Amino acid sequence: MTQTTRYIKPGRFAARLNGGIGWLARRGISLAGAADLAVLGRRSGEWRRVPVNPLDFEGGQYLVSARGVSEWVRNMRAAGGGRLRVGRRVREFTAQEMAPAETTEILRAYLERWGWEVKNYFGDVTATSTDEELLAAAPLHPVFRITATS
Numbered sequence: 001m002t003q004t005t006r007y008i009k010p011g012r013f014a015a016r017l018n019g020g021i022g023w024l025a026r027r028g029i030s031l032a033g034a035a036d037l038a039v040l041g042r043r044s045g046e047w048r049r050v051p052v053n054p055l056d057f058e059g060g061q062y063l064v065s066a067r068g069v070s071e072w073v074r075n076m077r078a079a080g081g082g083r084l085r086v087g088r089r090v091r092e093f094t095a096q097e098m099a100p101a102e103t104t105e106i107l108r109a110y111l112e113r114w115g116w117e118v119k120n121y122f123g124d125v126t127a128t129s130t131d132e133e134l135l136a137a138a139p140l141h142p143v144f145r146i147t148a149t150s
Helices: 012-026 071-079 104-122 131-140
Strands: 035-040 047-052 055-057 060-064 081-086 089-097 143-148
Touching: 012 035, 012 047, 012 081, 035 071, 047 071, 055 104, 060 104, 071 081, 071 089, 104 131
Parallel strands: none
Antiparallel strands: 035 047, 035 081, 055 060, 060 143, 081 089, 089 143
């Protein structure tokens, strides 16, 4: 699997906004489908939380990292799973990272749903981009297929 270390770190405003979106999700208010992701830290062993947009696609559920190889991606690779929470509903899951070559249609569906929110992280790539353009962008945006365990 092709690995990259590209990561667009959130600025102060984005970090505060993400904190607010996560806070709302933990209280049952999901903005545009957001959920609170909790993953065990690879070094600390403590739960780390970040809001994400879980994507339902062709019978599966996926997490896409718009910002690249973020801290949650690194932790997910180490932990192999985590928890998604919206209000009182908490779902534990295992995660399998997908090869970039397998993610073009998932990225297209993700951009159809949340392109307005994540367009700055995908450059010129949109939901209407060609398969080749999506394939070129795929290594920059890790995708995990998640499977509920509880």
